[in-house]
Amino acid sequence: MTAAPGPGPIRLLALRDTPLSADEVLAAVGDDTAGGTVLFSGTVRDHDGPPGGAPVTSLAYSAHPTADVALRRVAEQVAAAFPVTALAAVHRVGDLRVGDTAVLVAVACAHRAEAFDACRRLIDDLKREVPIWKRQRFADGREEWVGAGACAAAG
Template sequence: MTSVHASSAHPGEQGAEEPIRLLELRATPLSVDEVHRAVGDSAAGGTALFVGTVRDHDGGADVDALSYSAHPSAEAELRKVAEKVVADFPVRALAAVHRTGDLVVGDLAVVVAVSCAHRGEAFEACRRLIDDLKREVPIWKHQRFSDGTEEWVGAC
């Protein structure tokens, strides 16, 4: 999949770096440090970061493993989500990376971060980013349970 490291003016700011710094779906392990570095900005007083991990249970059942699948439009939809967050909040920098493929309990599934001038804005923008990503980006989770059952989450 592709990553974004663009450099263009943010609305209302001449010569500012593009606020959407990293967007990617990948089948390789995620790095909190990579996402945190991507949103570094000297004008940001607050950075909010969310890390989603594979847990060992869901709905009362023990989870052994899971896999994520993404629709071919997922990266374009992720960009739309990111652009909306940037339009609605005073974002200095934004990054979002989501895993695809097979994961085990404890693996990082998604890492998102937002930096803004103030902490409250950063918290709100980060919350919107992860909530909209989970709701709008076509990524599906296939969970396998200890009792031999399985389920798809997010599939239409």
């Protein structure tokens, strides 16, 4: 699902089952009025939790049918709370391997401090409020769902 850009700073919002492109996201937030652009890239790591946690072999992301609506709401809230000139957020769904990019968010603002703050808020709110869940697969064969508590946000 990809939301068409509308008027204002929200340039790209998408949930995709194909690899994500940092170049696409950076191009989407390119803005001559921005003095600071911050990109966050979330990747699949080889362990759960702190270093030394259980070895992870892969992840599978699932999104509630309303995830695109929640993603837009989060983006709009960030754009309203910060002096954002451009914003983009894309998240993978489906099966991912260690090293794959799971999420990309980028924010452009007139100044770097604002861009850092807005980007942090965007990824934090996306993780907390958008109903996207991951199933971790561990080296020992176990599986675990993470983020299922966000089901309430989907309702």
